[in-house]
Amino acid sequence: RIGLCGGGELRAMATGSCTLAPTKKRSRTSLPDSSATAVAAVTFTQLAGKKRSGHKKQTSPSNPPHPPPHGEFALAEASTLEDFMSALSGAGQAATLDASAAAFALRRLPELLGAEAVAERGALAMRLEAGEGIEAAPLRSTWPDEPEARAELWQDCQLGGADGGRRGCTSAFLWVHERIEEVLDDQELREMVQLSWLADAAMFYGCLRPGPPLPLHVLEDCGDEALRRLEHQGELSEGDLAQACRVGCGLAMSQAFARHGLYATVAECVAAALKAGARDLLWQPIHDAALALALVRPWTAEATRSALALSNAVQAISMAAPDDGDEAVSVGRQSNEYVGGCAPVLACSSIAGERNGETKENQDSFHAKLEGDIAVVVIVDGHGKRGSAVASAFRSAVLRYLPHTPGGPAAAEGLASAILAADVVLLLNPQIDSELSGATCAAVRVEGLSSASPNCRRLAVAHVGDCRAIMGRREELGQSEAGSERWSTVRLTEDHRPSDEAEAARLIAAGGRLQKAPLLAQPHAGRKNSGDGGKGGHAGDSSRGQGYGGPTRLWHRGSGSIAPGLAMSRGVGDILGQGCGLLPEATRSEMALGPGDAVIVVASDGVFDVLSDAEVLHCCRVFW
Numbered sequence: 001r002i003g004l005c006g007g008g009e010l011r012a013m014a015t016g017s018c019t020l021a022p023t024k025k026r027s028r029t030s031l032p033d034s035s036a037t038a039v040a041a042v043t044f045t046q047l048a049g050k051k052r053s054g055h056k057k058q059t060s061p062s063n064p065p066h067p068p069p070h071g072e073f074a075l076a077e078a079s080t081l082e083d084f085m086s087a088l089s090g091a092g093q094a095a096t097l098d099a100s101a102a103a104f105a106l107r108r109l110p111e112l113l114g115a116e117a118v119a120e121r122g123a124l125a126m127r128l129e130a131g132e133g134i135e136a137a138p139l140r141s142t143w144p145d146e147p148e149a150r151a152e153l154w155q156d157c158q159l160g161g162a163d164g165g166r167r168g169c170t171s172a173f174l175w176v177h178e179r180i181e182e183v184l185d186d187q188e189l190r191e192m193v194q195l196s197w198l199a200d201a202a203m204f205y206g207c208l209r210p211g212p213p214l215p216l217h218v219l220e221d222c223g224d225e226a227l228r229r230l231e232h233q234g235e236l237s238e239g240d241l242a243q244a245c246r247v248g249c250g251l252a253m254s255q256a257f258a259r260h261g262l263y264a265t266v267a268e269c270v271a272a273a274l275k276a277g278a279r280d281l282l283w284q285p286i287h288d289a290a291l292a293l294a295l296v297r298p299w300t301a302e303a304t305r306s307a308l309a310l311s312n313a314v315q316a317i318s319m320a321a322p323d324d325g326d327e328a329v330s331v332g333r334q335s336n337e338y339v340g341g342c343a344p345v346l347a348c349s350s351i352a353g354e355r356n357g358e359t360k361e362n363q364d365s366f367h368a369k370l371e372g373d374i375a376v377v378v379i380v381d382g383h384g385k386r387g388s389a390v391a392s393a394f395r396s397a398v399l400r401y402l403p404h405t406p407g408g409p410a411a412a413e414g415l416a417s418a419i420l421a422a423d424v425v426l427l428l429n430p431q432i433d434s435e436l437s438g439a440t441c442a443a444v445r446v447e448g449l450s451s452a453s454p455n456c457r458r459l460a461v462a463h464v465g466d467c468r469a470i471m472g473r474r475e476e477l478g479q480s481e482a483g484s485e486r487w488s489t490v491r492l493t494e495d496h497r498p499s500d501e502a503e504a505a506r507l508i509a510a511g512g513r514l515q516k517a518p519l520l521a522q523p524h525a526g527r528k529n530s531g532d533g534g535k536g537g538h539a540g541d542s543s544r545g546q547g548y549g550g551p552t553r554l555w556h557r558g559s560g561s562i563a564p565g566l567a568m569s570r571g572v573g574d575i576l577g578q579g580c581g582l583l584p585e586a587t588r589s590e591m592a593l594g595p596g597d598a599v600i601v602v603a604s605d606g607v608f609d610v611l612s613d614a615e616v617l618h619c620c621r622v623f624w
Contacts, residue, residue: 075104081112085172092175099189102179103197106204109173113137113208114509124501128516131548134504135513135557139173139210173210184221195229195236195243198222202250207511207580209254209557216256223251227262230269238278241269242285249288252295253511253579263292264306271306271313283420286314287427287584294427294575297435304430311428314421318400344449346370346377353606363387363439364604365395367402373450376402377443379467381604384437390573391439393432397422398441407447411460412588415443419462423572423584436564438573440465442493443586444602446593457593459492459600462586464570466495468608472599472617487621489613492589492600496570499552503569510581513555516548517565556580 074091078084088105091097097105113136118124127134144150153171180201183189202222205215226247230236236244248266251257270289273281293299293307346369352362363382369375378398382391401421405414419441426434442463448456461469469492476485498504498514507514551567554577564577571577572584599620601607607616 081116084112088175089172097175097179099183099193102176103200105176106200110509114505117508118501118505124504128499128552131516133513133515136208136508140171141177141211141215180218184218190225195240198226199243199246202247206250206253219251219254222247223260223262227265230265238280241273245285245288248292252292258296263296264302267293267306267310271309274313283417287420287424290424290427291578295579307428314424346375361388363391365391367395367399373448375446377602379442379602379604380439381467382439386433386437389432390434390437393429394422394426394439394572397425411445412462412590415460415462416586416588419586420584426573434573435575438571440467440568440571442467442469442602444469459593460590461492462588463493464584464586465568466605469493469602470613471597472620474596474598489617496568498554498569507554507569507581511557512581513557514552517550517553519547519549
């Protein structure tokens with residue numbers, strides 16, 4: 001029951017004893033917007049209206065036959081990318097791929113592309129160790145101009161994934177692309193589709209960026225239509241506003257529209273909704289609106305005003321939140337009875353580490369508080385050139401929401417919401433440059449410490465990145481056995497790494513590329529270590545040597561990208577990283593504590609990169 005001191009940077013310790021359904025066709029004048037995932041089916045056998053200028057419609061080289069209809073249900077049955085593209089190819093040839101099925105394909109394709117990239121050509125770890133760059137297969141956005149190449153690709157599209165290999169799989173995407181263009185090119189059809197349809201298209205094209213060339217007209221049309229509805233349709237429902245936030249986020253992730261009016265308008269609408277007491281607007285769409293603004297810095301005067309309005313509205317939520325949870329009744333309460341007769345103890349320490357004999361910059365920050373029967377510990381580990389400022393700002397932001405997190409079974413969800421809300425504040429902070437700097441975080445809450453009954457003690461954990469929490473479990477042994485007790489470690493968190501298969505597939509689906517950093521040919525004269533432990537930005541220096549080394553890192557899609565080069569798959573800040581899959585959504589867990597659960601250690605990787613879980617626990621048990 002004591003804080004650790006020594007080789008690590010920071011550590012703190014708290015102890016104590018859609019289902020999809022087809023929608024009916026409606027008249028074009030009676031289709032309201034909705035946040036539902038299923039959208040009105042619009043077939044393309046009788047398209048009306050002229051195509052707008054600005055891009056040339058790509059048509060298939062021949063008229064395909066018309067077998068029985070295919071829809072999103074046929075696509076939903078496919079479990080692999082090959083099967084999915086085969087079904088997609090059948091629907092495309094039948095000319096029955098409607099707007100609903102096309103949107104479903106855009107939602108499903110990223111997941112399948114990510115899974116295919118991870119599973120292709122053997123073990124993921126071996127491929128990464130060999131220096132291979134792993135990303136989603138390229139998606140064509142145009143038909144070739146040469147007749148022979150055009151005919152060959154047409155055959156691949158007909159085969160789908162059956163016999164056409166990887167090229168056959170991905171070329172079938174042209175069926176979807178053509179249907180998306182047909183909707184957006186026709187004003188009546190464009191005004192019929194729901195905002196969720198526009199959001200699916202914007203997020204897909206913004207994240208995975210098909211081409212070259214990138215179909216900018218698709219993104220621009222989605223953004224323009226969403227902006228038109230925000231400006232002319234009056235107050236939107238909270239569901240529709242959430243979809244408009246997704247459209248803006250997809251537009252910003254494309255890195256092609258830095259000055260679109262949608263970003264500021266969405267932020268103002270979200271701020272107004274929050275001030276009006278919106279109850280169903282979740283933190284995720286609010287974060288989408290904030291990330292869209294962050295990705296298009298530097299801001300115009302209008303965007304600056306909108307960012308300030310959204311930031312003020314978000315921070316006002318924490319001040320207005322009622323203080324009626326478990327913490328309000330437990331603060332200041334003391335008890336003479338505890339589990340095992342031992343009072344809980346909270347101890348913390350933050351010490352700068354060393355590298356090559358030189359003291360590193362301490363970029364960690366923490367919050368630890370024991371009030372009554374509740375202990376809360378938050379560890380924030382910064383990285384990048386401005387990691388210290390990011391960690392400090394994030395800690396200050398998360399503290400605004402911690403007092404209002406609920407207790408009981410909802411505690412872990414409350415901690416995760418506090419992390420996401422604090423990231424919104426961080427992204428909108430004009431004083432903090434978090435473009436290539438960020439942080440990881442672990443938050444732990446233990447309640448019921450003042451009760452003598454072990455069944456009243458509960459633990460909640462939420463974390464992003466490689467800050468870690470472990471628990472020491474003590475078991476009493478019989479007197480006849482050697483020693484009187486036995487200790488074991490329980491891992492409460494798992495580090496979020498790009499090399500993990502599940503995280504790797506998610507990152508690739510979001511437009512990321514996974515690869516180790518190229519080794520430098522030789523160190524630059526006078527080059528100093530950034531003090532981030534090799535976790536954040538600019539890992540891919542232009543002066544390259546032979547081979548690749550270090551941990552697997554996250555980059556933007558495309559072999560020429562040298563940013564952001566992150567060695568974690570989840571975190572806060574790191575604006576460029578969030579543009580290619582870095583996720584501020586915390587992993588959550590919750591459990592009841594038993595009588596033998598004796599000690600919890602929460603620490604940054606400054607501890608756990610040097611000491612194993614068992615070694616950390618050994619440092620604690622000697623004080624028991």
